[in-house]
Amino acid sequence: MSLYPAPRAILFDLDGTLADTAPDLAAALNLLRTVRGLEPTPYELLRPQASHGARGMIGVSFGLKPQDDGFDELRDGFFSNYEAAMVVHSTLFEGVNELLAGIADAGLRWGIVTNKPKRFTDPLVPQIGLALASCVISGDTTPHAKPHPAPLLEAASRLGLAPEECWYVGDDLRDIQAGHAAGMRTIACQWGYCGAIEPAAWGADHLLASPAELLALIRATVPSPTSLAA
Incomplete structure (x- = not known):
């Protein structure tokens, strides 16, 4: 915990983390x-x-x-x-709207870093209710996709932040690998798809069961909105 400063931005994977696609x-x-x-x-x-x-x-x-x-x-x-037919049955996971509102209330920004190609990310993000993201990095935004750290480093750069000032939240081993490689605190979300390897084996800094648990962790870590203002 002490290796990381309080976050100034929370970055999220898209499919299986913010949205049930x-x-x-x-x-x-x-x-x-x-x-x-x-x-x-x-x-x-x-x-x-x-x-x-x-x-x-x-x-x-x-x-x-x-x-x-x-x-x-x-x-x-x-x-x-x-x-x-991208947004016929897809929705945000339960608690995500409250999580994103809580992040904003804490004086933080949030963004999306996904391996989904820009062809799909650009129309999906506004349609599913994520238009307020401070940055959106798609799988083809940089020459490398996750688990390479390049997309996460690009997101931090666009936000004008050091990587260690960002947390990365994802539902796949590649997300945690990319976050570690980028020097970010990592959160494995058990509410997502997760794949064949148990999230407990990913080596994430935190393993959380719901968006509400993530919001509680942010509130416990962030001292106050005014002290985190850019």
Whole structure:
């Protein structure tokens, strides 16, 4: 705890952290199957892969990897399906609106750092209720995506902050790896998709079960809005 100053900004992953986008991602994937006469892949198998995008969803549903024949065609179809229906069933997780309001009340800024391509991030963010983000870094904003620290360092730079003045919150091992590499305090959110590796094994600085727990941690750490003003 003492290795880090009080935060001046909280950075978030998007899918599985701020927003529950798995329903629309799963629908886009299963449309690929139904038009081919295949049974839909059960949602409970797709949901944990939502943070892994096309690679994870196609992998679990079709058994293909990016280097395999046919993957690119499926990926392009998946992208087209998703782009056409991104905010049909997707919502912010319960407690996220209150969390973001509490962050603002504490005198902090917040931003988004996602591996989701800009093609989807730019229209999704305002539609789902996240237009007040101070910065949005997509998976193709920098030459490297997470777990590389470049996207997080870019976010800190755009906010005019040192990396250690930011916290990073995510629901995937790559998020925690990127946060550590960037020199940020890391928070693993158990309310997200989390994938196959248990969050307790990620080595995050904090492991929290709800947005309300994160807000409580921020309030316990931040001394006062006036002392944190830029």
